[in-house]
Amino acid sequence: MIAPAAVLLLAFIFIPAILGFGLAFTNARLISPRPVEFVGVDNFARLFTDPTFYRALLNVAYFTVVIVPVQSGLALVMALLINKKFRGVNFFRTVYFLPVVTSMVVVSLLWLFMYRKDGLINEILAAVSFGLIDGPDWLGDPNTAMPAIIILSIWQAAGFHMIIWLAGLQGISGELYEASQLDGTSRWQQFRYVTWPGLFHTRSLVLVTITIQALGLFDQISVMTQGGPMDSTTTIIYEAVQSGYRQQETSYASAISLVFFVLVLIVSAVQRYLTREKD
Amino acid sequence: MKNQLLLRSAGAMLVRILFAVVAAFPIVFMLVSSLKPDQQIFGDMSSLAAFLPIGNISFDNYAAVFDRVPAARFLLNSVGVSAVTVILGIFVNSLCAFALSRMQVRGKKIVFTAILATLIVPFQTLALPLVWWVNQLPYFELNGFSLEFSKGWLDTYQVQIIPFIANAFSVYLFHQYFESIPKELDEAARIDGAGWFKIYRQVVMPLSGPATATVAILTFLPAWNSYLWPLMVVQSEELRPVMIGIQYFFQLNVSWGEVMAYASLITVPVVVLFIAFQRSFVNSIASSGVKG
Numbered sequence: 357m358i359a360p361a362a363v364l365l366l367a368f369i370f371i372p373a374i375l376g377f378g379l380a381f382t383n384a385r386l387i388s389p390r391p392v393e394f395v396g397v398d399n400f401a402r403l404f405t406d407p408t409f410y411r412a413l414l415n416v417a418y419f420t421v422v423i424v425p426v427q428s429g430l431a432l433v434m435a436l437l438i439n440k441k442f443r444g445v446n447f448f449r450t451v452y453f454l455p456v457v458t459s460m461v462v463v464s465l466l467w468l469f470m471y472r473k474d475g476l477i478n479e480i481l482a483a484v485s486f487g488l489i490d491g492p493d494w495l496g497d498p499n500t501a502m503p504a505i506i507i508l509s510i511w512q513a514a515g516f517h518m519i520i521w522l523a524g525l526q527g528i529s530g531e532l533y534e535a536s537q538l539d540g541t542s543r544w545q546q547f548r549y550v551t552w553p554g555l556f557h558t559r560s561l562v563l564v565t566i567t568i569q570a571l572g573l574f575d576q577i578s579v580m581t582q583g584g585p586m587d588s589t590t591t592i593i594y595e596a597v598q599s600g601y602r603q604q605e606t607s608y609a610s611a612i613s614l615v616f617f618v619l620v621l622i623v624s625a626v627q628r629y630l631t632r633e634k635d
Numbered sequence: 636m637k638n639q640l641l642l643r644s645a646g647a648m649l650v651r652i653l654f655a656v657v658a659a660f661p662i663v664f665m666l667v668s669s670l671k672p673d674q675q676i677f678g679d680m681s682s683l684a685a686f687l688p689i690g691n692i693s694f695d696n697y698a699a700v701f702d703r704v705p706a707a708r709f710l711l712n713s714v715g716v717s718a719v720t721v722i723l724g725i726f727v728n729s730l731c732a733f734a735l736s737r738m739q740v741r742g743k744k745i746v747f748t749a750i751l752a753t754l755i756v757p758f759q760t761l762a763l764p765l766v767w768w769v770n771q772l773p774y775f776e777l778n779g780f781s782l783e784f785s786k787g788w789l790d791t792y793q794v795q796i797i798p799f800i801a802n803a804f805s806v807y808l809f810h811q812y813f814e815s816i817p818k819e820l821d822e823a824a825r826i827d828g829a830g831w832f833k834i835y836r837q838v839v840m841p842l843s844g845p846a847t848a849t850v851a852i853l854t855f856l857p858a859w860n861s862y863l864w865p866l867m868v869v870q871s872e873e874l875r876p877v878m879i880g881i882q883y884f885f886q887l888n889v890s891w892g893e894v895m896a897y898a899s900l901i902t903v904p905v906v907v908l909f910i911a912f913q914r915s916f917v918n919s920i921a922s923s924g925v926k927g
Contacts, residue, residue: 357738357831358746361731364801369753369761376764386767437651450913451655454662457909459860461878462898466665469891476664479680515658572759575862579881593759600763601867609763617760624755 380611386604399611409612411587412595415502419591420570422506428562431514435521436551456515464579467508471495471580495581498588505576505589513569517562524558525551560631564624571620592616660686662902669696669896676891696896703893704883705872706900713876713901716795717858723800724854725847731801732809733835737821747810753803759863766867769794794868795876799858805850812846813839848912859905877901 380399384392403409438448455463470476471494478491494504532550541549574593577583583590583598592612600609663686668676670692679685700706734740735747769788788794820842821834829837840847862878869875878901884894 357730357734357835358740360727361750361801361806362746364727364797365750365753365803368765368798368801369756372761372765372768373756375768376760379764379767384767386770434654437647437654446913448651448655450910451658453909453913454906455658457856457905458662458902459862459878459905461860461862461881462665462902463661465881465894465898466661469894470661470664474677474680476680476685479685483681511657511661568757572757574759578863578866596759596763597863597867600766606763606767613760613763617756620757620760621755 376610376613379607380614382607384607384610386600386606395607399608400615402608403611403615408587408590409592409595412590412592415587415589416571416573416591418502419506419509419573420567423509423570424563424566426506427510427514428517428566430510431517431562432521434514434518435525438518439522439525452518453515455512458512460512460575461579463508463512464576467504467511468495468580471504496585498586501581501585501589505573505580509570509573509576513566517566520562520565521555521558524555527558528554556633560628563627563631567623567627568620571616571623592619665895665902666899668892669899670694671696671892673890673892676895696890696892697900699890699893700897700900704880704897706877706880706897708873709875709877709880710901712792712874713859713878716792716876717855720796720799720858721851721854723796724802724805725850727800728802728805728850729809729840729843729847730835732806732813733839735806736810736813737818737834737839738831750803750806754807762863762867765798769798769868789868790870790874792874795861795865795874799854802854805854808850808853809843809846812843816842852909852912855908856905 379392381394381396382392383390383395383398434452438445438452472478473491473493473496477494478489481489481491492500494500528551532554533546536546536550572593573591574597577589577591577594578597581589583594593616596609596612596616599605599612667686667688670688671679672691672693672695675690676685679690684690731750735743740746766789771786772788774785774788774791774793816839821829821838824834824838859876860878861876865876865879869879880897880901881894884890884897
């Protein structure tokens with residue numbers, strides 16, 4: 357009974373993972389008459405001398421460092437807002453989750469339109485500032501393109517992590533809150549000494565999922581900026597897809613993927629270490 | 636004291652509404668704009684009319700979408716691919732979880748650990764080697780009475796379905812849920828002479844509605860939304876899923892009304908489905924699901 361799932365996981369996760377590892381050291385192309393040859397670390401040598409790759413690393417680091425605290429924080433606020441039962445709680449839960457149900461491709465398309473120089477975002481900025489703010493051409497300017505992508509990414513995904521926080525909040529026993537109320541604690545103290553420690557496991561789960569999702573940034577870039585302007589939004593996965601798919605260089609793309617995988621492993625290991633249970 | 640409490644809850648409500656407005660305004664803008672001609676979309680942008688279906692309202696954009704893109708075909712493809720992935724995914728993953736939860740299998744712990752280990756590999760790292768790999772796989776097709784053999788899965792339906800059936804997270808969710816079902820129930824069934832498959836089908840699965848619903852939605856969403864994968868492995872127009880359809884709108888002059896109409900067309904079915912299952916989904920994730 358395990359067999360169907362085990363065979364499929366073997367065929368479509370384990371084998372490609374090992375293959376990717378192997379292909380990174382060859383000259384394999386997607387469609388090529390030449391036999392596949394071992395070329396040592398040539399692909400990596402090329403990768404580590406490519407300035408675009410370093411730019412991609414920097415962009416992803418920027419994206420991740422901003423997204424992880426801001427998105428998890430906002431998601432926690434949203435979860436706290438709808439944690440208790442009140443009239444209309446289901447309405448708010450549904451609305452907060454709507455962007456998650458909308459595909460990232462559709463979201464990117466929609467915000468591509470809203471981010472135009474004469475688009476909705478700039479009109480709203482002008483309206484709330486009584487015409488003082490003249491918004492930029494968000495995606496056309498290397499300085500604002502990445503912040504623009506960060507905003508829409510948070511808008512789309514915060515609802516998902518809200519649900520994970522909510523699961524954690526519901527797991528904290530109500531008795532703890534009652535006890536703290538008897539002790540006459542303030543709301544902040546209650547959060548600090550009951551809620552926050554109670555979310556220990558949820559915290560690492562949210563942290564890990566947001567980080568991995570952030571490091572793999574691709575859909576938004578592919579639809580909205582294609583890495584531009586001036587490489588200001590290119591990412592590791594975007595570079596891998598460009599070389600592996602558009603230029604059909606499977607081996608080079610596998611090398612990028614391998615570097616990406618190692619990066620994900622290192623970052624998750626560091627996070628696990630930093631958020632470990634202290635005795 | 637009482638006034639203070641009242642003020643506080645009014646404040647909380649205000650913040651809730653503010654978040655709701657931010658979450659909803661782009662979607663409302665998309666739906667409303669899909670009903671307006673381009674000129675009016677831009678004209679309305681500087682006022683609240685941008686969010687109201689007023690003025691020159693029609694379904695013209697939708698009609699134009701079906702002229703420009705084989706939208707019906709794309710929708711049909713996505714419905715088919717997602718439905719088959721969900722159904723097979725529920726079956727394969729629950730069966731695996733059932734065996735891991737109930738049966739005495741040798742090396743069970745190692746298998747479970749190996750399955751969970753696949754969760755640390757992001758799909759993006761697999762995607763490119765996987766393209767190369769599926770292009771090497773054999774494929775058998777029944778053509779009349781002869782079995783035809785061909786190489787390479789690129790540009791087919793199965794390449795959009797089969798790699799995504801087995802999923803470690805689904806196995807994990809089912810396993811967690813099965814563990815909470817008392818084992819006395821299947822012991823009773825065994826005494827009555829039921830085999831393992833019968834216990835799976837008639838005892839455990841009927842009790843696992845919430846887990847099944849969660850797995851269904853968590854399999855359906857990425858299947859419906861998939862973009863990177865079909866971009867790489869599907870070339871023929873008649874096999875393409877909905878997300879790839881957006882490329883058609885940026886070839887010549889862009890009509891934003893049509894873009895918004897297509898975006899609404901491929902979003903609304905998912906939103907309707909989600910609202911229908913909203914309660915069981917949000918609640919089951921919040922109560923059982925992701926408690927790591």
